[in-house]
């Protein structure tokens with residue numbers, strides 16, 4: 102299962118939904134509560150999980166532009182959204198969905214955000230991104246925030262991974278594997294040297310410096326034994342192996358995680374930012 106495959110995104114979607122910070126999401130919802138319609142652009146949209154998570158909290162008429170560089174994920178988004186909607190109509194421009202009382206127009210755009218972060222339609226009311234910022238670099242975050250601020254555009258960025266990883270019961274190699282995993286996270290993921298576990302805080306500082314008012318908080322996964330927990334520890338072990346942690350050490354660590362881990366906490370941060 103690759104880091105961005107539709108199968109991985111489907112596996113993590115329920116945990117993401119449970120993890121998102123309630124105060125951050127509520128502030129975003131409140132900001133647009135008086136509106137009857139909203140145009141949203143979701144960066145690194147994957148299979149459309151953010152739309153499914155936020156649509157019920159936003160105004161009745163919505164237009165979403167889903168941007169991703171992976172056409173397979175965007176094709177998966179249309180299929181998953183059709184399944185999620187009460188009623189769906191495919192047309193040349195994308196999809197028209199009805200979900201509860203919401204009517205939602207969806208279009209997709211295959212695009213490399215690394216080239217130009219400011220890819221949203223000029224009339225977008227809100228830019229969103231989920232599980233994206235830890236892949237990006239400090240330089241890219243600065244470019245993105247400058248472009249957002251130029252249009253005084255609000256941003257809702259959820260599930261930016263931070264440094265917290267805690268398994269219980271603990272294992273003597275936990276720190277070594279976590280450090281190697283974090284080192285792997287800070288490799289270039291296509292945006293320049295990745296901000297990795299510092300991305301969330303750096304994003305918040307950059308937004309504040311650009312005049313944004315923030316509502317921010319933690320949004321950790323709290324995983325119990327499950328397929329997602331297994332896939333997460335396997336991903337950590339694979340990353341640690343690439344960094345150079347010895348195979349026999351990793352095999353022992355992985356066996357412990359598979360057999361004994363009762364809870365795994367994986368930290369993230371969420372932020373809603375707007376210029377008042």
Ligand SMILES: C[S@@+](CC[C@H](N)C(=O)[O-])C[C@H]1O[C@@H](n2cnc3c(N)ncnc32)[C@H](O)[C@@H]1O
Pocket residue numbers: 104105110117144145146147148149150151168169170171174212213214215230231232233236290291
């Ligand atoms: C961890 S996934 C998150 C997907 C989705 N936001 C979610 O929460 O399920 C990161 C997404 O960013 C996309 N992505 C990564 N680098 C990108 C780039 N340079 N340009 C556009 N999309 C990119 C990947 O294809 C993937 O769909």
